Amino acid sequence: MTVPSVPTRGRTLDYAAPVYDLLEPLCLLNRQDEFDRTVLQALDPQPGDKILDLGCGTGVQCRKISQFLDPGQGGCITGIDAAGRMIAAARAKRATPHCRFEAMAAEDLHFPDAAFDAVISSLFYHHVPLDLKRRSLEEAFRVLKPGGRLIVADMHTPTTFIGALVSHLSRWLFLQPQIAENIRGVLPELMSESGFLPPRIVARYFGYIAVFSTTRPL
Ligand SMILES: C[S@@+](CC[C@H](N)C(=O)[O-])C[C@H]1O[C@@H](n2cnc3c(N)ncnc32)[C@H](O)[C@@H]1O
Numbered sequence: 176m177t178v179p180s181v182p183t184r185g186r187t188l189d190y191a192a193p194v195y196d197l198l199e200p201l202c203l204l205n206r207q208d209e210f211d212r213t214v215l216q217a218l219d220p221q222p223g224d225k226i227l228d229l230g231c232g233t234g235v236q237c238r239k240i241s242q243f244l245d246p247g248q249g250g251c252i253t254g255i256d257a258a259g260r261m262i263a264a265a266r267a268k269r270a271t272p273h274c275r276f277e278a279m280a281a282e283d284l285h286f287p288d289a290a291f292d293a294v295i296s297s298l299f300y301h302h303v304p305l306d307l308k309r310r311s312l313e314e315a316f317r318v319l320k321p322g323g324r325l326i327v328a329d330m331h332t333p334t335t336f337i338g339a340l341v342s343h344l345s346r347w348l349f350l351q352p353q354i355a356e357n358i359r360g361v362l363p364e365l366m367s368e369s370g371f372l373p374p375r376i377v378a379r380y381f382g383y384i385a386v387f388s389t390t391r392p393l
Contacts, residue, residue, distance in 0.1 A: 178266070180260035181250065183280040185257055185303035188232070192260035195233050196268075204381065207263040210328070211236055213378045214297055215243075216324045217388050223248035224292040227318060229281040229311060230299025231256050234274070235264030240295075241274035254280040281311035292325040298384075301357045306355075308361065312369040319391045325371055330357040331385035338382020351386045363387060 180189055200207045216237060220226060222245035228237050231254025242251030251273040258376050265276040279285055279359045281299065294315045298306050298387065315325055333339040346354040363374045366389055374389035 176263060176266075178263040180259035181257040181278050183282065183307070185230075185280070185282075185307055186353065187256075187258040187261075187302075188256075188349045189258040189260045192233065192258060192264045195261070195264070196235070197237070199232070201381065205206060206380070207235075211239055211297075213380075213386055214295060214326060214328050215240060217377045217386055218246060218293055218295055218324065220293070222249075222271040223250050225249065225290065226252040227284075227286070227291045227294045228252060228254040228295040229294065229315065229316075230302065231265060232261050232298075234269040234276055236295070237265070237274050237276070238269040238271075241271060244273055246273040251275065253277060255281065255284070259282070266363055282307045282314060283310075284314045284318055288317055289320045289323075290318050292320060293326070294319055295326045295328075297328040298330075299360075300327060300362060301351070301354045304346050304353055305318045305356050305361065306322055308356065309365050309369065312365050312371070316391055321391055322393045323391045325366070325374075325391070326386065327362060327374075327391050328364070328380075328384060329362060329384040330354060330361040330383055331362060331376075331387075333360060333383045334379060335382030341381065342383040358383075 220243040237254040374387040378386040
């Protein structure tokens with residue numbers, strides 16, 4: 176079924192939706208399962224958790240996380256993406272009663288305050304400009320319960336020569352200034368400015384992706 180996209184200044188991936196499940200493992204050098212496991216470990220989902228995934232794409236991680244949730248205890252995960260075709264693909268392939276998908280912009284979440292125990296986001300923040308990075312982190316803070324966890328896996332200041340090469344090349348190849356902001360290392364600062372506790376880096380991939388973990392203070 177067709178799902179309308181949501182207007183945003185983020186770089187949405189409507190055009191890539193039909194092939195995204197084939198492309199992503201290649202982009203992650205065939206280490207997608209390991210990468211997803213790292214995010215899962217950092218998230219540490221509890222059976223009754225209500226979880227939100229920002230920029231969920233075709234919902235691969237949502238579905239993996241949903242296996243650790245117990246709908247009987249209220250556990251559920253909602254993936255949002257501004258690209259209607261991503262949401263249509265996610266619904267067709269991965270939706271269950273406790274794994275849902277909605278077309279929504281991460282900078283304008285249609286959820287009440289303190290609705291979630293945890294928010295995750297993987298490879299989303301290098302798709303949006305600085306003001307939307309900030310706005311969506313403020314939105315993540317708003318919809319999290321006090322003590323709620325935020326896990327962000329995304330491009331960050333490279334730590335290896337190959338990492339620097341890949342991130343600078345992709346910035347120029349994809350004409351994506353949003354990547355340059357990530358390379359400058361803006362994410363942890365924006366998280367702190369949005370009210371989160373100072374984030375920790377719990378894992379690194381390929382010399383240019385960092386997995387951040389932080390919480391909304393009690
Ligand atoms: C590289 S994909 C990551 C997908 C998935 N999280 C993963 O790890 O495979 C980035 C996603 O962010 C979405 N996106 C871009 N701007 C957005 C926005 N402002 N709000 C919500 N999603 C957005 C794109 O449509 C795309 O599906």
